[in-house]
Structure formats: C-alpha cells, structure tokens
Amino acid sequence: MMDKDFAARRRRDLIIAAVLAAIAALTPLFVKDVVVQNILILTLMYAGLSQSWNILSGYCGQISLGHALYFGLGAYTTELLFTKFGVLPWFGMLAGGVVSALIAMGLGYPFFRLRGHYFVIATIVIAEIGLLLFHNWEWAGAAMGITIPIRGDSWLKFQFLRTKLPYFYFALALCCLAWFVTWWLENSKWGFWWRAVKDNPDAAESLGVDVFNSKMGAAAVSAFLVAVGGSFYAQFVSYIDPESVMGFQFSLLMALPAVLGGIGTLWGPVLGAAILIPLTELTRFKFGGSGRGVDLIVYGTLIVLISLALPRGLLSLFSRPKKTGAAR
C-alpha cells in the first residue's frame, strides 16, 4: 500500500515537471522582449546549475562553495578546444564535463577526508587557486580571456546573433536534464547512499555504504553537469575571462537557489532560482548596470530572512505535516 503511495508521488513529480517544462517551452511565443528573454535564460541556467550543485552539496551533504571552478573549466575547455583546435562546442561541452568530473574526483581524493567546515574552506580555496592559474596562463588568454569568433548563426557551432531562442531552449534542456538526473538518482542506491552519508557517515559505513566512493560519485555527476552549464554560458556570452566564468559569485549563485528553495530536495533549486535570479537581474537592471552591490544586498537580505524564518527552505512551507508523537 505504502509502495503505491510512493510510486504515485514519483509519478506526480514527473508529470508536474513535464507540464512546467512544456509551459516554459511556450513562453517565447509570448515574451518577445530581449531583456526578459535574457532573464529567463539565466534563470533556467541557474536552476540547472543549482540542481547539479544540490547533488553533491544537498543530497550528499558535502557543501561546496567552489563549484565556479567546474563552471569555468567547462567554459574554458570548450572554448580552448574550439579556438585552438577547431573542435565543435558540442564535443567541447562533453570534454569539459569529463575534464571537470575527473578533476572533481582528483580533488575529492584528498579533500573528502575532511569533514564539515574544513571541507567548505578547501572548496573555496581550490576554486580561487584555479582562478589565479587561469589569470596567469598565457596560452589560455590569461587575464585577457578568449573571444569566441562569431561567424554567423549556426547550430553546428552553437552560436546565434539574431535570436536568443536557441540559447533559451538549450538552457531549458539543461535544467530538465539536471532535474531528471536528480529525480532518477533520488530513488537509486546512490541517492539513498548520499542521504545516508549526509546524515551520519558512521552509521552509513556500518550498513555497508561505501562512504568515500559515494562522495566521489556525487562529485563527478555534479561537476559534469555544472561544466556543461559553463560551456553553454561561454557560448551564450561569446567572451570569457577568468573572472567572468570562474569568479566566486558563480559558486554563490549555484548554492543560493538551492538553499533558498530547500537544500537536498528535488524541487528546491528550481523554486529558488525562479525567485532569486529574476530578482537579481531586475535589481541589477533597475539600479544600473555596474550595480553589483545592490543584487548582493538583495541576496544577503533574502538569505538572512530564510535562515531565520525557514531554515529548511521555501519548500518546507508546502511539505505535509508529519505525524508525530509516540505509537507503540
């Protein structure tokens, strides 16, 4: 009986996601304004990124504030392969994902031995080191970055000047992919292992969970998807430099939607991104282009409010009240 409830809930999630994706796919029919389209693209992208971040940090509980590294690696791998070797961005995207996943596991090897705050600090430091390396790496354009040569609209090279729609649909696809991967893994051995590792690694170990490899698996999936997002972003903005794809703000922008919506939940990142990203972009738009300060003030205020009032995120408003009390 309870199994049926469970299967029904999974199916319901899938249907809601399909309906939302369909609605999102139709919005460009009504939204012609380029600024709004731009906001929609970024919202979808950050929803997908945050969903991917959520796999390692939300489900598996290994809080990373260094995911900008994987985002930047995705962007750089794609564009270096494209500008130096003429490899199409589609292959570059896969390559970027694989490179990031491998680096995530390489870094995980020493750092997954750290627990709690020490792990978080390590992720921040490593991402900063990556940023500095790219700043000084002449072959990769150093601080000047890489300008992607534009040769007209092309699906093959995934670049478009006259329309933003292809970017929109790619961002939507990325968001759907990250959501679906999460949905699928949630009810798999990995999903259960990750939550067990997050809640209590010692108990997990005693129940046969391979704690170390659970973390490695989560890191690889998470880094791969974030790197694909980075590749997309590089094509979308068609110019990259270390700060604009590997800066600390990206690490924050991946973590905050999940934290706002509900960390370690299926819907939290999407909900969080749907609120946070338009808000950021609009404040940036209203209070001047270089107004980096104002959007940060908005985040800060939101996060303080959420952690005070709803530490488990906005989704906790919707969760059914649990039966409590003793029953013997």
Next chain:
Amino acid sequence: MTPLLETRGVWQRFGGLVANSDVSISVGRGEIVGLIGPNGAGKSTLFNLIAGVLPPTQGSIWFDGEDVTRMPAAERCQRGVGRTFQVVKSFETMTVIDNVIVGALVRNTVMREARRKAHEVLEFTGLAARADVLASDLVPAEKRRLEVARALATEPKLLLLDEVLTGLTPTEAQTGVALVRKVRDAGITVLMVEHVMEIVMPLVDRAIVLDLGKVLVEGKPADVVRDPKVISAYLGDRHAQRA
C-alpha cells in the same frame, strides 16, 4: 565447526591506556552472547574492534572462518556483520522506511526489492506503522528499534547490539528482549553489550565478563552472576567475600 566470531589475543591501546589486553573470545553460531562488565571495562572498545571501526593494536579477529582484522566496517557488513550504536545514529532527515532501505541495499540491488525487504523488516521489528515518519520524530525506544531494524535489513549472520536495552522503561525493555529472542529464532547469532545485568542474564546463553580490559569470567549466566570475581568487579571486594 569453526565459531562464527573469534578474537585472538586482541590488544587495543590508546596512548598509555590499555583498553583491551589479550582478549580472546568466541561466539558460536546461533548463540546469544552477552558481553558485560562495569563501566570502563573495555566492552565498547572490543565491540568497535569487532564491528571494524578501528583495527586492534595487536591480535586478530576472525569472522566466519576469515581473517577480518584489517577489513573496513562497510566490507564486514557485506560479509554479514550488523551492528547498532549505543548513542543512536539514525538518518534523521530520512523517513523510517528510507533508513531501513539503506541497510537493505547491501543485498538487494533492485530498488523495488530493497523496499520490499525494508517493509518486511519493519513488520518484523514492529515499526511498520511508523514507516513514513521522519526518524527525527521517533521516541527514543523507537529509535533503538530502528537501529536494530536497519542492521537486520543488511541480513547479517552476526548482530552486534550495543546497549540496546539500556535506558528503556521496563515495558520497553521487555519488548526489546522479545525482539532479540525473535532475531535469534530467525537464525541470527547475537552478541550484545549491556551493563544492566538483570535484563541480559535471563536472555543470553552465555556471558563474557570483561574487567579492566581483560576477560574476567566466561560461562552460563547463572554461574557468572555467582562468581566472586564478578561480584567484586561490580560491587567491590567486601561484597565478594560475603557471597
């Protein structure tokens, strides 16, 4: 037939402190064995060595005819060692059924089978009605039972129980005792650490008393409780002479 579990000359030192010195015990298949002793006797250390939390300083541990001395806890679980924790370690953000599924995944790779196994174990342990409640919402006695359920879901040959009956009300303890008997009747060997003698003694087939890190006495519960060495370890020499 070889015993299911054997420790051979196990020593554990923490800096200058000797927690276990030359401990050799064995647990036969189908037995309920009680590991008892006053506070600081080294019970929990020995228990953790057997569960694989840390390797002993010296000596070896054999499980099911295999040397497992340096085997990590997760692998021992796959070999058939299940354990509970003295301080309960539930997966607090997960529901009761999900807690148990984690254990069931050791022997069931297909999710549907793991879920079915988990439901079976919840029936067995009397937690079925609480399946969809968050572990953090359970009362302490239920959390203890969840520890046992999770370990049972791994389908162990040997179940290590770390003070599962301590701190329960008499009624809860009686339910616990019944559950341990049921576990043994299902063909699972049980090694339990307790320091409340009156609860364990009627339950176990054999008792091993540790004191100051050494095996003090070992035998039938009725003999052990009358042994002057045991009485003196628990109550002091004066009481031992009177007995």
